[in-house]
Amino acid sequence: MDFSHPEIREQMLTALKKVEAELGRDYPLVIGGEKITTADRSTSINPSNKDQVIGVVSKADQALAEQAMQSALKTYDMWKEVAPKERARVLLRAAAIMRRRKYEFSAWLVYESGKNWGEADADTAEAIDFLEFYAREAVRLSEEQNLTRVDGEDNELTYLPLGVGIVIPPWNFPLAIMAGMTSAAIVTGNTVVLKPATPTPVIAAKFVELLEEAGLPGGVVNFCNGAGSVIGDYLVDHPKTRFISFTGSKEVGVRIYERAAKVQKGQIWLKRVIAEMGGKDALVVDQGVDAREAAQAIVTSAFGFSGQKCSACSRAIIHQDIYDEVVAHVVELAKPLTVGPSHEEGVNLGPVVDEAAYKNILNYIEIGKGEGRVLVGGGKAEGNGFFIQPTVIADVDRNARIAQEEIFGPVLAIIKANDFDDALEIANSTEFGLTGGVYSNNRFHLKKARDNFHVGNLYFNRKITGALVGVQPFGGFNMSGTDSKAGGYDYLLQFTQAKCVVERF
Numbered sequence: 001m002d003f004s005h006p007e008i009r010e011q012m013l014t015a016l017k018k019v020e021a022e023l024g025r026d027y028p029l030v031i032g033g034e035k036i037t038t039a040d041r042s043t044s045i046n047p048s049n050k051d052q053v054i055g056v057v058s059k060a061d062q063a064l065a066e067q068a069m070q071s072a073l074k075t076y077d078m079w080k081e082v083a084p085k086e087r088a089r090v091l092l093r094a095a096a097i098m099r100r101r102k103y104e105f106s107a108w109l110v111y112e113s114g115k116n117w118g119e120a121d122a123d124t125a126e127a128i129d130f131l132e133f134y135a136r137e138a139v140r141l142s143e144e145q146n147l148t149r150v151d152g153e154d155n156e157l158t159y160l161p162l163g164v165g166i167v168i169p170p171w172n173f174p175l176a177i178m179a180g181m182t183s184a185a186i187v188t189g190n191t192v193v194l195k196p197a198t199p200t201p202v203i204a205a206k207f208v209e210l211l212e213e214a215g216l217p218g219g220v221v222n223f224c225n226g227a228g229s230v231i232g233d234y235l236v237d238h239p240k241t242r243f244i245s246f247t248g249s250k251e252v253g254v255r256i257y258e259r260a261a262k263v264q265k266g267q268i269w270l271k272r273v274i275a276e277m278g279g280k281d282a283l284v285v286d287q288g289v290d291a292r293e294a295a296q297a298i299v300t301s302a303f304g305f306s307g308q309k310c311s312a313c314s315r316a317i318i319h320q321d322i323y324d325e326v327v328a329h330v331v332e333l334a335k336p337l338t339v340g341p342s343h344e345e346g347v348n349l350g351p352v353v354d355e356a357a358y359k360n361i362l363n364y365i366e367i368g369k370g371e372g373r374v375l376v377g378g379g380k381a382e383g384n385g386f387f388i389q390p391t392v393i394a395d396v397d398r399n400a401r402i403a404q405e406e407i408f409g410p411v412l413a414i415i416k417a418n419d420f421d422d423a424l425e426i427a428n429s430t431e432f433g434l435t436g437g438v439y440s441n442n443r444f445h446l447k448k449a450r451d452n453f454h455v456g457n458l459y460f461n462r463k464i465t466g467a468l469v470g471v472q473p474f475g476g477f478n479m480s481g482t483d484s485k486a487g488g489y490d491y492l493l494q495f496t497q498a499k500c501v502v503e504r505f
């Protein structure tokens with residue numbers, strides 16, 4: 001959406017007022033289509049205004065988690081038999097409903113996740129894209145597969161669902177990624193237990209309501225809010241869990257991967273883990289490029305949604321011959337960025353998501369002050385929310401903590417490289433491998449990066465955020481996860497098992 005158009009701006013303002021009037025409501029669990037309210041609840045607050053409650057969401061204990069599992073198991077027997085085209089139609093209806101209510105869903109993102117208008121709009125748009133793309137992909141996979149033919153035999157390959165999956169989405173794209181993970185699982189015939197991210201459960205509850213409106217039968221998606229330590233481990237360990245779809249931190253992802261690998265008593269399969277676990281992404285700037293254009297890509301990639309993207313540019317690695325010029329432009333572009341409540345029009349950076357993130361990022365900034373030269377920001381921003389100044393730290397050593405550890409906030413480390421080969425070596429020097437970028441006019445250097453920059457998504461001469469569904473399949477290497485390639489033509493295969501049937505004539 002282009003919010004400079006008066007009619008679009010007015011629709012967004014209207015949606016924000018509508019959602020504001022609905023803040024503070026209670027949201028039940030939804031298990032087998034039944035709405036269940038519990039005494040134990042979690043309170044979601046507005047990160048732009050710590051005194052404002054977004055919603056109060058019931059929390060499941062292990063008994064309710066088991067109930068959700070049994071509901072998913074029972075419903076699976078029915079749902080797996082539904083024709084793929086019919087399952088896809090549910091997603092297409094959901095996409096149509098979300099498109100009609102696009103401003104409303106974006107407004108919920110503004111209030112609960114702290115996204116500014118543009119970032120919220122992009123999140124909702126991506127959710128719609130995921131629903132439509134996976135719907136059509138499920139239909140494609142259900143069609144006859146092209147096998148080599150031999151005389152005297154009929155050979156057929158079909159893709160079957162796996163069973164019951166646990167979907168554990170992140171808070172930073174609480175609509176798009178959550179909707180994508182959930183819809184991919186169910187459109188391929190699986191049923192799921194959806195455990196929403198702790199800071200953003202209301203958006204997930206709204207999505208579950210939308211699926212019900214679109215005609216999804218009860219029990220296909222079981223909304224099971226709760227603490228990871230209480231129900232997360234329980235569901236991951238469960239012998240009837242067939243797969244876990246996770247997006248989040250490396251630490252939690254590794255824990256899930258380890259627990260899922262253990263075969264429990266009564267378990268008759270190896271659990272599948274589909275994981276995306278973040279990054280320490282770098283944009284390399286070669287000599288001889290437009291310094292201001294490269295700086296704009298760095299700033300946009302580093303500070304969009306306050307740097308709370310797994311694809312965010314947290315390291316700018318710049319050739320020594322152009323270093324000073326690029327750094328000067330980065331400072332020039334970063335200094336005017338505004339920080340404030342995300343519902344306010346024109347704000348560049350909203351808050352970070354919660355108090356834990358706020359304290360962690362500020363701690364890294366203090367570490368960074370001893371590891372480099374702070375040129376922009378360097379601390380808190382004003383307001384009754386979790387506001388942090390966009391922070392630029394130059395002259396950082398390649399092995400510094402702020403150059404190696406994922407901060408997940410508005411903190412950019414700038415590193416000087418001796419030459420292009422040195423820049424690539426620095427870029428590859430972390431345990432992650434999600435996204436990266438190169439600004440260069442040298443075709444030989446771009447070819448070298450193509451071959452040797454070890455990331456799942458590599459961008460040349462543009463920003464390194466904003467992968468498009470169906471255009472740039474998204475997922476990374478090393479500790480960035482299992483290279484799931486969300487939004488790609490291989491993604492749904494991870495939620496299926498292939499069966500080959502041979503009949504001799």
